[in-house]
Amino acid sequence: MKVFMMWFRENKVKIIILIGVLGLLVLSIVGLMSLESFYRKMTLATLPLQFLMVGANASIFVFMYLYFLQGGFAKLDKAPIKGKDIEIKWKDVVGMEDAKQEAWEMVQLIRDRAKLMKIGGKVVKGLLMVGPPGCGKTYMAKAIATEARLPFISMSGSEFTEVFVGVGASRVRKLFQKARSLADGYGGCIIFIDELDAIGRHRQLSWGGGGQETNATQNQLLVEMDGLREKGGNVIVIGATNASEDSLDAALLRPGRFDRKLYVGLPGLEDREKIFEYYLTKIKADTDIDVGRLARRSVYKSPADIANVVMEAALISTRKRKELVGMKELSEAFERIELGIKHKVSMNKKEREMTAYHESGHLMVTYLIHPTDDVFKASIIPRKGSLGVVYHSPKEEFHTKSRDMLLADIKVALGGYVAEKTVFGTTSTGVSSDFATAMKIAHMMVWRLGMGESGYTGDYTQIPPEQLSDSIKTKLNEDTNRILRSGIDEVETLLKAERPIIDRFAQELLQREELDYDEIEDIFKQYNKTKRTMSIN
Amino acid sequence: MNFVRLILVCAITLSLAGCGPSFPKANLAGEIVSLCKKEYNIDIKTEVIGRTLAVYVPMPTLFDITFAIDEKAQEMIQNVLLAASRVSLSTDADLLFYCVIAQDVRLPEIQVIIIKYIDDVKRAFYTDISRDEYFKRTIFDININPQSKKEQTIKEIFKKYDLDPQWEEQVLDEFFRTSPLDLKDFGYWQNRFYVKDITKPEFFAEQIAYRVKMRMREDKKLSEKFITKKVDGSYEKTGAGADFYIKFDIPTSDLLSAVGQVSDIREVFRIIVDEAADCLYGYKFEDFNTVKIFDVNSNAHLLLTKENIYLYQRNRLKMDAILKGIQGIGGA
Numbered sequence: 037m038k039v040f041m042m043w044f045r046e047n048k049v050k051i052i053i054l055i056g057v058l059g060l061l062v063l064s065i066v067g068l069m070s071l072e073s074f075y076r077k078m079t080l081a082t083l084p085l086q087f088l089m090v091g092a093n094a095s096i097f098v099f100m101y102l103y104f105l106q107g108g109f110a111k112l113d114k115a116p117i118k119g120k121d122i123e124i125k126w127k128d129v130v131g132m133e134d135a136k137q138e139a140w141e142m143v144q145l146i147r148d149r150a151k152l153m154k155i156g157g158k159v160v161k162g163l164l165m166v167g168p169p170g171c172g173k174t175y176m177a178k179a180i181a182t183e184a185r186l187p188f189i190s191m192s193g194s195e196f197t198e199v200f201v202g203v204g205a206s207r208v209r210k211l212f213q214k215a216r217s218l219a220d221g222y223g224g225c226i227i228f229i230d231e232l233d234a235i236g237r238h239r240q241l242s243w244g245g246g247g248q249e250t251n252a253t254q255n256q257l258l259v260e261m262d263g264l265r266e267k268g269g270n271v272i273v274i275g276a277t278n279a280s281e282d283s284l285d286a287a288l289l290r291p292g293r294f295d296r297k298l299y300v301g302l303p304g305l306e307d308r309e310k311i312f313e314y315y316l317t318k319i320k321a322d323t324d325i326d327v328g329r330l331a332r333r334s335v336y337k338s339p340a341d342i343a344n345v346v347m348e349a350a351l352i353s354t355r356k357r358k359e360l361v362g363m364k365e366l367s368e369a370f371e372r373i374e375l376g377i378k379h380k381v382s383m384n385k386k387e388r389e390m391t392a393y394h395e396s397g398h399l400m401v402t403y404l405i406h407p408t409d410d411v412f413k414a415s416i417i418p419r420k421g422s423l424g425v426v427y428h429s430p431k432e433e434f435h436t437k438s439r440d441m442l443l444a445d446i447k448v449a450l451g452g453y454v455a456e457k458t459v460f461g462t463t464s465t466g467v468s469s470d471f472a473t474a475m476k477i478a479h480m481m482v483w484r485l486g487m488g489e490s491g492y493t494g495d496y497t498q499i500p501p502e503q504l505s506d507s508i509k510t511k512l513n514e515d516t517n518r519i520l521r522s523g524i525d526e527v528e529t530l531l532k533a534e535r536p537i538i539d540r541f542a543q544e545l546l547q548r549e550e551l552d553y554d555e556i557e558d559i560f561k562q563y564n565k566t567k568r569t570m571s572i573n
Numbered sequence: 574m575n576f577v578r579l580i581l582v583c584a585i586t587l588s589l590a591g592c593g594p595s596f597p598k599a600n601l602a603g604e605i606v607s608l609c610k611k612e613y614n615i616d617i618k619t620e621v622i623g624r625t626l627a628v629y630v631p632m633p634t635l636f637d638i639t640f641a642i643d644e645k646a647q648e649m650i651q652n653v654l655l656a657a658s659r660v661s662l663s664t665d666a667d668l669l670f671y672c673v674i675a676q677d678v679r680l681p682e683i684q685v686i687i688i689k690y691i692d693d694v695k696r697a698f699y700t701d702i703s704r705d706e707y708f709k710r711t712i713f714d715i716n717i718n719p720q721s722k723k724e725q726t727i728k729e730i731f732k733k734y735d736l737d738p739q740w741e742e743q744v745l746d747e748f749f750r751t752s753p754l755d756l757k758d759f760g761y762w763q764n765r766f767y768v769k770d771i772t773k774p775e776f777f778a779e780q781i782a783y784r785v786k787m788r789m790r791e792d793k794k795l796s797e798k799f800i801t802k803k804v805d806g807s808y809e810k811t812g813a814g815a816d817f818y819i820k821f822d823i824p825t826s827d828l829l830s831a832v833g834q835v836s837d838i839r840e841v842f843r844i845i846v847d848e849a850a851d852c853l854y855g856y857k858f859e860d861f862n863t864v865k866i867f868d869v870n871s872n873a874h875l876l877l878t879k880e881n882i883y884l885y886q887r888n889r890l891k892m893d894a895i896l897k898g899i900q901g902i903g904g905a
Contacts (some may be wrong), residue, residue: 072595074662078698 052320124178130314131307134173134505135300146184162273167300170340173276177228186224193234196253204253212260224270233279261293315346322362345369381418391416391424396541397455398426406444415550446523449474478519488515598666598839605660612881613652623770626671630760638871661691674761682721720762723749732891774808791834799823812864822869854886872883873901
């Protein structure tokens with residue numbers, strides 16, 4: 037009996053189907069028997085046709101099902117591109133020398149894979165490129181594919197995600213299936229997954245099933261990357277993300293998956309010069325463009341930003357019906373991208389004067405006090421909701437800021453307020469954002485960086501506010517206020533001492549509305565003032 | 574493999590289920606009577622003559638006051654036709670035709686006759702022919718019972734010449750109550766079927782005539798130009814072969830005649846050629862040489878060969894070329 041029950045359990049589905057079929061058969065026979073012979077014959081005669089129709093219907097259904105549910109959503113429309121057709125040569129990758137050097141090793145490893153395997157070396161299966169957006173990760177990946185002379189399939193991490201669970205995993209399977217097939221034909225294939233963080237974040241358990249799809253997709257990616265070695269296909273996965281490496285799942289980063297990590301960061305001064313040189317060759321540009329100055333002006337800018345500046349300059353030049361792009365167009369392009377488009381807002385005389393003195397205050401403090409920033413532009417033309425602007429940026433990139441630099445930032449922010457107060461004896465609402473900036477920096481210096489004068493050193497923001505005593509809070513707030521107060525005093529002294537210069541700048545702005553770097557330099561030179569530079573400690 | 578076996582078993586079982594006729598030929602006439610009684614509560618009489626099934630349906634009311642077929646009578650006839658079709662199709666008797674004769678019990682001299690070729694019924698069930706074509710292939714006629722006419726005539730003769738009435742029945746029985754020679758003489762009179770075993774050629778000949786009549790009546794333009802008085806179709810077999818004869822009496826309509834106009838008789842020939850070709854080609858009937866078409870009024874005639882019918886149906890011969898063969902009319 038037990039054996040029978042076991043047999044029944046194992047064959048339950050088959051038995052049910054068999055009983056169903058037999059039942060239907062008996063019903064068919066009974067039904068046919070009750071028909072007159074002609075109708076019986078007619079039914080039997082049309083039976084092959086009915087079988088055919090059922091077959092056709094079933095085929096259509098299966099096709100539709102596979103197309104819309106399986107193939108349709110999971111379908112991979114990515115057409116691979118052959119390495120030689122990408123046409124991004126190694127020399128085209130400019131301004132990321134360190135990353136290039138590391139990537140070149142990767143190319144060598146891909147090319148010499150056979151040799152490496154012969155001597156028992158470890159085959160690199162994955163390269164993870166991390167870095168801020170627009171730094172050329174995709175560009176670098178394409179260049180790797182070109183140099184490795186392999187087909188290249190590019191996908192974005194978000195292309196794997198879908199509302200239907202399993203579709204992402206299915207797409208990963210299909211992607212690797214395609215890549216393996218190409219690897220068989222061409223000797224290798226590169227899969228590039230941009231925005232890897234979309235599927236590569238830490239897997240999480242969600243009772244609601246929210247992260248199930250991402251988890252499944254990532255699991256499949258892990259399985260496929262593990263499977264590469266076993267299946268022998270020369271498939272290399274290059275992932276790129278601008279998210280922090282820590283946010284990616286540890287399983288993805290372990291050796292055997294993304295073995296190599298490449299940091300593609302923002303370009304340095306020399307790199308930026310090279311990038312400007314490269315993009316300027318793509319357009320018709322003046323030969324006397326000062327690439328060094330452009331590079332200095334574009335601190336913290338990514339290659340994509342630089343490309344954008346050059347392309348914007350080309351557009352401005354076209355609009356002006358000029359044949360060549362000059363320094364002026366490039367400068368305008370910078371402003372348009374960074375400062376925004378000028379707005380036509382009519383101000384009354386008093387407002388214009390206050391704005392002119394406000395911006396002159398910022399300008400004076402930046403030029404005479406700030407140790408690292410250059411003033412590239414001062415303007416009283418309204419942009420982005422503000423009535424005026426002084427555009428300044430560091431001459432080179434800094435990865436840390438000293439107390440002096442922070443104090444200078446505060447003073448620059450307070451310059452407008454002090455100027456208004458000194459000249460008009462009153463101030464306007466235009467100081468609100470400046471105060472916010474100054475207060476934020478001063479607060480950070482005291483509460484987080486231990487730069488206050490009362491001796492409280494440490495990051496007090498880590499301590500819950502209710503655990504901090506009122507006296508400490510008072511002391512820290514006094515320190516913050518002291519920094520602001522001393523900044524105001526220093527700026528006030530400066531502006532009072534240099535009143536003729538501030539008056540001159542205000543008048544120039546009221547007259548011309550905008551002053552460029554050269555014009556600003558020229559005015560300061562007239563008063564025998566030079567840009568303050570200081571050593572950065 | 575098991576699945577294949579299962580399918581095989583299914584197929585065999587289903588095939589076996591299809592064996593055996595529902596209405597065995599031994600009691601065919603009785604089967605249809607009981608079927609009509611059981612399912613439609615209609616009393617009928619039947620007889621099998623050769624390969625033709627004859628069905629008589631007496632009706633309390635066949636015609637309404639406008640002399641159109643009564644609605645209930647129509648329904649009864651439809652039911653009887655369906656029963657006849659069912660029995661004819663589900664029997665092992667080798668039937669070719671069935672003929673339904675409906676009469677008003679109060680006025681049996683007028684009758685409705687419907688003749689169907691069983692193969693057409695089968696093809697209609699299988700949608701092998703269109704519904705329209707199926708109706709064209711069904712001969713439907715309302716006429717005065719030929720036998721009643723005959724008997725009435727004999728009775729009048731006996732009366733007129735004051736003959737001994739005791740001989741009347743004997744004369745009728747011996748000389749006038751015989752099987753009909755033609756489909757036109759079909760009928761049911763005084764508990765007796767006057768139906769013969771219908772052959773395919775004579776049915777086709779009658780069908781051509783019927784199709785022509787229908788077309789001439791249904792086509793508004795033609796019915797304005799012509800009066801369709803008579804169209805007869807027959808099939809004659811001689812030593813030289815067999816031929817169809819279509820004789821028609823379709824003169825110009827009174828309306829046109831009154832204004833001195835004469836309709837072009839070629840139009841009638843065109844219709845007859847078209848219908849004859851459709852009918853004979855449709856049945857793929859080949860046992861004939863020609864279709865001889867006669868206009869009884871003008872003696873114009875046309876000889877349509879079997880080859881020309883086939884060429885015309887295959888669009889290899891134009892109607893105008895066929896009509897050039899009309900003889901006996903001016904300009905032909």
